Amino acid sequence: MMQAQVEITNRLGLHARAAAKLVHTANSYSADIFIGTGEEEVNAKSILGLLTLAATKGTPLTVRADGADEKGAVEAVVALFEDKFGEGE
Amino acid sequence: MIPVLVLTHGDLAVALLDAARTIDPHLDKETGALALPWDVDSDDASNLLKQRLRELDQGEGVLILTDMFGGTATNLALPFLVPNQVEIVTGVNLPMLVKLASIRDQDLSLSDVADRLTAAGQKSIRVAGEFLRSRNARAS
Numbered sequence: 261m262m263q264a265q266v267e268i269t270n271r272l273g274l275h276a277r278a279a280a281k282l283v284h285t286a287n288s289y290s291a292d293i294f295i296g297t298g299e300e301e302v303n304a305k306s307i308l309g310l311l312t313l314a315a316t317k318g319t320p321l322t323v324r325a326d327g328a329d330e331k332g333a334v335e336a337v338v339a340l341f342e343d344k345f346g347e348g349e
Numbered sequence: 350m351i352p353v354l355v356l357t358h359g360d361l362a363v364a365l366l367d368a369a370r371t372i373d374p375h376l377d378k379e380t381g382a383l384a385l386p387w388d389v390d391s392d393d394a395s396n397l398l399k400q401r402l403r404e405l406d407q408g409e410g411v412l413i414l415t416d417m418f419g420g421t422a423t424n425l426a427l428p429f430l431v432p433n434q435v436e437i438v439t440g441v442n443l444p445m446l447v448k449l450a451s452i453r454d455q456d457l458s459l460s461d462v463a464d465r466l467t468a469a470g471q472k473s474i475r476v477a478g479e480f481l482r483s484r485n486a487r488a489s
Binding site for chain 1: 375
């Protein structure tokens, strides 16, 4: 299992368009990938699950992956957060 | 992937699909919208629908998402219902289309797509206040 901590830094938080990008990134890996807030954890391949996190700017999140390509999966998800989902703010 | 047609009266189908594509551009050309004018003749509407279904069908069937069970758009689609070829799910909403975009890469059957979208649509209707209260109660 691989795990990493990230923080949402884009202004709108983990909103629908960002969640859609996250799902497509997650879907390109075979590993099971989860995003957690500490209180709850959801499947990163489920857009409606991600939206129920209602994660706003500044929320610390845990990215966890389990499977053959778990390392690449965690790195790709972390890169998305660091890139602010390509939103530039 | 199973092609999907959003079918409503008024401009709802087009607006819903536009909104979903803005959220997730992965909703490809295999997803279509047919918005029927309120005063459309039912034979004309039926012909339009038949034509769109033919265009979309790649041999694995087509899923039609309509606005409301019992509504004209649904009633118009009912004669096209064929087991394993054409299925209809009523009560289309934005979360269903966003879900559809996220499962586009998966190899799912017509009935699987219908079931997944139905579950997504139903699950996404919530009283937000109750949802947040139950979450806060769990957290404390």
